[in-house]
Amino acid sequence: MTRYTYYPGxxxxxxxxxxxASIAATALPLGIELREIEDWNCCGATAYMSxxxxxxxxxxxxxxxxxxxxxxxxxxxxxxxxxACFAVLNNAxxxxxxxxxxxxxxxxxxxxxxxRYEGNVKVRHLLDVYxxxxxxxxLKSKITKNLEMVRLAPYYGCQIVxxxxxxxxxxxxxxxxxxxxxxxxxxxYYPVKTKCCAGTFITTQPEIAARMIGLLLKSAKDRGADAxxxxxxxxxxxxxxxxxxxxxxWNQEFNIPILYFTQVVGLAMGxxxxxxxxxxxxxxxxxxxxxxx
Amino acid sequence: MADIRxxxxxxxxxxxxLDEILAMPGGEAxxxxxxxxxxxxxxxxxxxxxxxPREIMAFVRAGYRDRVLNSNTIWMCASCYSCYVRCPxxxxxxxxxxxxxxxxxxxxxxxxxxxxxxILSKEFADNVKSLGRNNEMWLLLKYFLSxxxxxxxxxxxxxxxxxxxxxxxxxPKKSKSVSDVRKxxxxxxxxxxMRP
Ligand code: SF4
Ligand code: SF4
Numbered sequence: 331m332t333r334y335t336y337y338p339g340x341x342x343x344x345x346x347x348x349x350x351a352s353i354a355a356t357a358l359p360l361g362i363e364l365r366e367i368e369d370w371n372c373c374g375a376t377a378y379m380s381x382x383x384x385x386x387x388x389x390x391x392x393x394x395x396x397x398x399x400x401x402x403x404x405x406x407x408x409x410x411x412x413x414a415c416f417a418v419l420n421n422a423x424x425x426x427x428x429x430x431x432x433x434x435x436x437x438x439x440x441x442x443x444x445x446r447y448e449g450n451v452k453v454r455h456l457l458d459v460y461x462x463x464x465x466x467x468x469l470k471s472k473i474t475k476n477l478e479m480v481r482l483a484p485y486y487g488c489q490i491v492x493x494x495x496x497x498x499x500x501x502x503x504x505x506x507x508x509x510x511x512x513x514x515x516x517x518x519y520y521p522v523k524t525k526c527c528a529g530t531f532i533t534t535q536p537e538i539a540a541r542m543i544g545l546l547l548k549s550a551k552d553r554g555a556d557a558x559x560x561x562x563x564x565x566x567x568x569x570x571x572x573x574x575x576x577x578x579x580w581n582q583e584f585n586i587p588i589l590y591f592t593q594v595v596g597l598a599m600g601x602x603x604x605x606x607x608x609x610x611x612x613x614x615x616x617x618x619x620x621x622x623x
Numbered sequence: 624m625a626d627i628r629x630x631x632x633x634x635x636x637x638x639x640x641l642d643e644i645l646a647m648p649g650g651e652a653x654x655x656x657x658x659x660x661x662x663x664x665x666x667x668x669x670x671x672x673x674x675x676p677r678e679i680m681a682f683v684r685a686g687y688r689d690r691v692l693n694s695n696t697i698w699m700c701a702s703c704y705s706c707y708v709r710c711p712x713x714x715x716x717x718x719x720x721x722x723x724x725x726x727x728x729x730x731x732x733x734x735x736x737x738x739x740x741x742i743l744s745k746e747f748a749d750n751v752k753s754l755g756r757n758n759e760m761w762l763l764l765k766y767f768l769s770x771x772x773x774x775x776x777x778x779x780x781x782x783x784x785x786x787x788x789x790x791x792x793x794x795p796k797k798s799k800s801v802s803d804v805r806k807x808x809x810x811x812x813x814x815x816x817m818r819p
Binding site for chain 2: 369383392425435438440442445
């Protein structure tokens with residue numbers, strides 16, 4: 331059992347509840363113990379960065395400071411399931427390490443709340459932990475269902491691999507592809523795997539969002555994918571909820587289920603789809619579920 | 624820095640603007656831009672921008688404040704970092720876009736394409752400030768109320784489906800962290816006001 335400091339982020343209690351449910355169902359059996367940061371706050375996301383970068387990093391760093399303080403050995407691995415949270419927290423760590431002035435400014439702001447960040451946190455995405463920290467034999471011993479009839483498109487999104495980080499290549503990553511194969515599914519070639527999901531454009535620029543999301547859905551549809559698999563609440567939300575608009579833009583119909591990777595893990599482990607809250611998504615995954623034996 | 628004129632613009636170079644950009648972390652890298660256009664080629668939203676990311680870099684270096692801050696480009700940036708990871712000179716273009724958004728917001732530059740993005744950023748920041756966490760339901764509601772776009776109606780189906788499955792919180796949970804966050808923000812603003 332490996333213990334991690336867990337930063338769930340705002341979406342996991344709301345729009346991304348199925349993600350939270352499928353994490354709860356799969357993490358412990360795979361030896362991943364997630365301990366939520368006590369009384370965490372919003373990471374600030376990209377919207378806050380447009381406001382002021384020192385302020386944005388200061389807010390994000392409150393979480394890092396608490397994680398550091400509560401970690402047993404003074405250094406903490408903070409795990410985030412949301413790619414936007416991951417990118418913001420990871421950027422905060424790296425930018426502060428590179429820029430002593432920023433480091434001091436942030437700590438000055440944190441001191442107002444009696445906190446200090448020493449610079450000993452490593453931020454990781456939950457997908458990274460599932461892929462790299464779970465021994466293959468353990469994972470294989472938990473797989474009870476056969477997914478070989480299921481064709482999946484691995485959608486990394488932009489923020490898990492960018493800015494450049496240790497997880498995988500920034501443009502053409504392959505680890506998620508390999509992981510889905512390891513789970514027993516067929517993986518389709520998905521060249522748009524790191525293209526942007528349109529982020530907050532679904533609210534600010536819906537027409538542009540429809541175009542961008544449509545490109546992602548079309549690529550999956552053209553390659554006969556039964557589902558697109560994501561590792562980010564915002565990607566899941568956009569791709570799941572904007573299929574009608576995307577279809578209108580591209581003059582075709584889209585009806586592709588968008589699953590979280592933890593839901594696919596759960597399905598392979600034989601966990602009932604209801605416990606993974608797969609039926610809570612907008613697009614039904616019934617056709618895919620029928621292919622699992 | 625030399626003024627690199629790539630056309631007869633009416634804008635007057637503004638060295639104060641240039642200084643502010645160069646002072647941001649990684650800002651001095653702007654001088655290294657070779658105008659190769661890789662950033663524009665990588666950008667998923669370039670077709671909707673009135674100036675491409677490459678052009679923005681050129682205008683920034685030339686100090687063309689109004690042209691840059693009036694552009695819709697900075698608001699069309701989805702912060703996807705495609706340009707950033709590909710730039711052969713390792714220029715952090717996404718950070719430039721953020722910085723330019725900050726200046727444009729602060730100084731009241733109002734590109735019509737920016738309206739909704741500006742409101743979202745502001746509502747988001749307010750949301751975090753008052754709740755410590757971001758509540759998606761309130762954010763959407765306030766966003767639609769303040770933009771008054773009744774394309775909001777288009778979202779009703781989405782909203783209802785999320786409510787039905789319990790995926791929108793109606794009563795925001797107030798994070799205990801809220802007083803901390805407020806203090807941190809206040810202190811950070813105090814410090815920002817003293818920056819040259
Ligand atoms: S990719 Fe980099 S060097 Fe090339 S034009 Fe863009 S900012 Fe300049
Ligand atoms: S970060 Fe912004 S400017 Fe750069 S490629 Fe993405 S959308 Fe375009």
